[in-house]
Amino acid sequence: MSGAKKTSRKSGTPRGNGRPWTFYALAGFFTLYVIALYGPMFSIYLLSFQDLKGGLVFPMRGFSLHWFEELFMQTRTGDFSGSFRRSIGLAVLVTLFTVVFSFTAGLAFRKRFWGDTAVFYLMIASLVAPGLVLGIGIGIGFNLLGFQTSWYTSALGAQLSWTLPFGILVMFAVMSVFNSDWEEAARDLGATRWQTTRLIVLPILAPGLVAVALFGFTLSYDEFARTLQTAGPLNTLPLEIWSMTLNVTSPALYALGTVSTIVSFFVIGGSLYLITRIRRKRAASTAAGE
Amino acid sequence: MSPGRNLVGWLNVTPLLLVLIPFFVIPICVVLAVSFVETDGFGGLYPVFTLDNYAMLFRSDLTLRLYAATLKFTLLTLLFTSVIGFWVAYFLVFHVRSKLIAMGLFLVCTVPFWTSNIVRMISWIPLLGKEGLINTGLQGVGIINEPLEFLLFSSFSVVVAYVHQLTIFMIVPIFNSMARIDKSVVEAALDAGASRLDIMRMIILPMSRSGIALGAIFVTSIVMGDFFVVKVMSGGGTASVVGAFYEDVGVLQYPTAAASAIVLTLVVMLLVAAILRVVDIRKEITQ
Known part of the structure; x- marks a missing residue:
């Protein structure tokens, strides 16, 4: 497919209007x-709206909300509502930690400090390490220490070991547009380090931090390998979907996919809205200031 | 480098280390330790040093076959994601003239990334299945008489699911590195009589190298560490390295699972290190 496109021609008018x-x-x-x-x-969004006769493939049979009801009734399909709530809760926690910790780490990596390369590669290693290996390690570790694994302790940490490196990489991209002259100017005018961070750095980086939050939330909301051995007795949503893919052969599985995607779209839409709002506000205030 | 700067730097990475040490460094050490001990076969661990777990792993033919299968998926996924990612990014950067439209189309590519991978994976089932859209469509047109069995629950569907999920990991970094190419360099090359093939070969490809390398790191580490996609999309017919030691964990054979996990981690780290030799990732993303 690509081979044909690679062979380019000298003819044609690359810079003309054609x-x-x-x-x-x-x-x-x-x-x-x-x-x-x-x-x-x-195709799965469509198929999740079938009625009782519906199957896993096309053609669509009937139209109803039957499979969504089944999903929320907690019958054969397992504990959907509970896992859904836990996943949202966990994703919110992960988002908070990811934003704050990525921000401070991003600040640190702007300047060289002794040992920074080691920390950087430790972070990369944490990013690329197979998730299930970490999950097993954390699971056994908790066991040895006599702690019970749960979604808000071991799973939270396990997910952070993957969302943080991601968030920091995004932070790097965000900070590459940051001009440190602004910071220096603030300091020359007598601002303390804390004031500079709060009044200059944070507001400028705010849209980027929303992007980091979006990463944190969605990576956590979808995390599977690291959570599998660390979530403890109560499932998160991806774990619930995993057990459903193995047992459930009804469109309830697709209904779960549809609901999950609706949540994702709300999160994406909310983040984009927030970013454009911050940008617009800033544009308005700079215009007013001039 | 003043001591003050070091202190501030370390203070700022402290939260990161407070996560990485207990939830990355220590777990890996735990797995490493477990891989050298004996088990009673029921989940109990005896603190007796042994190399048997590794000996068993390296003597088994299965290990080789698992790695061959996993590496095959990794290479195929790398091939397809990099080719698709490269041309998509190239189109957006060099062919779409309006910056606004390019950003819009870029966003269109990234939105599915924010939705559940698992949901996107199972969404192939109604398309590729025996009675799926593709089979019924092809039969309807009369191209085939029997449904194509290889479409779902096969290596084919595994690769389709990987490519579907992971191409975005190629598009974003390649797009980034291509966007940094100074358009006037391309103009100058054209003025100097370079063909568009020359430009591709001598400017665009070398300058996108870091993006491709960064994408390759993501794709390699994700595919090598995955067992979910293989398990579901192959219909259980194909095993993977991670899938195999996950089963060991299921039957409480922690030491053998740990040995396998350590070997896999080393393999992944070596592959990533090999890619990192091509590109100074820190310089690339911070500049």
């Missing part, structure tokens, strides 16, 4: 990619 043929080829390729990206998801 588009080179590669534009059309790649536009087609891009469209196919987007269809493949979204198409399957839409």
Whole structure:
């Protein structure tokens, strides 16, 4: 597929107004990619609205909210509501820690300090380590110490060992646009370090921090491998879906997917809204200041 | 480097270390320790040093087959995600003229990343299944008489699910590194008589290298560490390295599982280290 596109031609007018043929080829390729990206998801959203006769494949049989009711009734499909609430709670906790800790670590990595490379590679190692290995290690460790694993202790830590490196990488990208002259100017005007951070650095980086929060939330909300051995007796949502994929062969599984995606879309929409609002407010206030 | 700067730096990474040490360093050490002890076979651990767990692992043919299967998936996924990711990013950066539209299309690519991977994986079932859309469609048109069995619960569907989930990990870093290429360099090359193939070969490919490397780190570590996708999408027919030691954990064979886990962790770290030799990741992302 790609080979044909690689061979480019000297002819054509690359800088003229006409588009080179590669534009059309790649536009087609891009469209196919987007269809493949979204198409399957839409098929399960559709199939989750079937009625009692519905199965796991097309054609759609009937139209109802039956499978959603089944989901919330906690019958054969397991403890959906409970796992859903725990997942949201855990994701919120993970988000809070990820934002604060990524922010401070991001500040630290802006300047060289003794041992920074070691900390950096420790973070990368934590990012790439197989999740289940960490999960097992944490599980056994808790066992040896006589602690009970639970979603708000061991699973929280396990997830942070993966969301934090991610958040810090995003923080790097965010901070690459930050000009440290602004900080220096504030300090020259007599601001303390704390005032500079609170009044200059934080507001400038706010949209980036929302992005870090979005990462933290969604990575946690979807985390499986690290949570499997650390969640303790009560399941989180991905663990619930995992057991459903093994046992449940009804559209309830798809209904779960639809609900989960609706939550995701709310989180994405909320984050984007927050980012544009912060940006707009800032634009308005700079305009007013001039 | 003043002592004050060191102190501030360390204070700022303290929260990070308070997570990484108890939830990354110590667990890995625990797994390492467990991999060298004996078990009674019922979950009990005896603090007796032994290398048997590793000996068993290296003597078993299964180990080799598991690694072959997992590496096959890793390489196939790397191939498809990097090719697709490269051309998608290239299209967005060099072919879409309006910056606003490019950002919009970029967002379209990233939105599914924020939704559940598991849900996106199971969403292939109604498409690829025996009575799925593709089979019924192809049969309806008359191209095939029997449903294609290889579409679902096969290596094929495993790779499809991986590529579907992970291409975004290639698009974002490649897009970033391509966006940094100075367009006037390309213009200058054109003025100097370079063909578009030359430009691709001598400017764009070398300058996207770091993005591809960064994407490869994500894809490699995720596929090597996965067992969920393999388990569900292969219909249980294909094992993976992680899947195998997860089963050991299920039957309380902690030491053998731990030995296998340590070997896998080392393999992943070595692969990532090999990729990191190509690119100074810290310089790339902080500049």
